[in-house]
Amino acid sequence: MTALFVLSLWWTFWPPQDAPEHVEADALLVLGPHGARMADADKFMDVGLAETLVIATSGECEDEAAYRVVCFRPDPYTTQGEAIFLRDMAEEHDWDSAAVMTVDHHVTRSRLHMNRCFDGDLYMIGVEAEGLWGSWWRTYLYQNTGLAHALISPGCESEPPGWLEDLRERAKDIVRT
Incomplete structure (x- = not known):
């Protein structure tokens, strides 16, 4: 049990990811909420990481740049919805x-969703989080x-069982308090 806990800490806080300086892609997808990550995204785009910047957002999006910018609201408004849009x-x-750029502690789960929906070469870039939602255990x-x-809901567009969705919503409530 201890080994599983240590492994889960590793895949949550120190997941394997790709170094941006070794990535060349057709698109850079910034998972939402994008906020402070946009400075990193702009820097990566300025050095030619990708031809198109794709931004998941729930609101307005700046699209004035020297490269193509696509802003979208995922449907569903989840990592799975972002993966479907990428596909x-x-x-x-x-x-x-x-x-795909997200915060470090979201890389493992987002990689799973993206791999289920996108068949091309996939590079995962983690950036430092703007805080750990109050504490490491809430983030964990x-x-x-x-x-x-995600593991119990296989496939790109599959829905989870109802009991799991209830558990996930309870976890969200704990994180928010």
């Missing part, structure tokens, strides 16, 4: 590769219930 955009624009709980949710 659809890749099919529409013949993308063979994509870099939220990310690992989300990972369980």
Whole structure:
């Protein structure tokens, strides 16, 4: 049990990821909420990491840049919805590769969703979080219930069982308090 806990800490807080300086992709997808990550995204785009910047957002989005910018609201408004949008955009624009940028503690779960929906070369880039949602244990709980949710819901667009969705919502409530 201790080994599983240590392993889960590793995949939550120190997941394997790709170094941005070694990535060249058709698109850079910034998972929401994008907030402070945009400075990193702009820096990566300025050095030619990708041709198109894709931003998951719930509101307005700046799209004035020297490169193509696509802003969207995922449906559903989850990591799974972001992965579905990436799949659809890749099919529409013949993308063979994509870099996905999120916070470090979200890399493992987002990689799972993206790999289920996107068939091309996938690069995961983690950036430092703007805080750990109050404490490390809340971040750990939220990310690992989300990972369980993803593991039990195989496929790109599959829905989880109702009991798991209830558990996930309870975890969200704990994180928010």
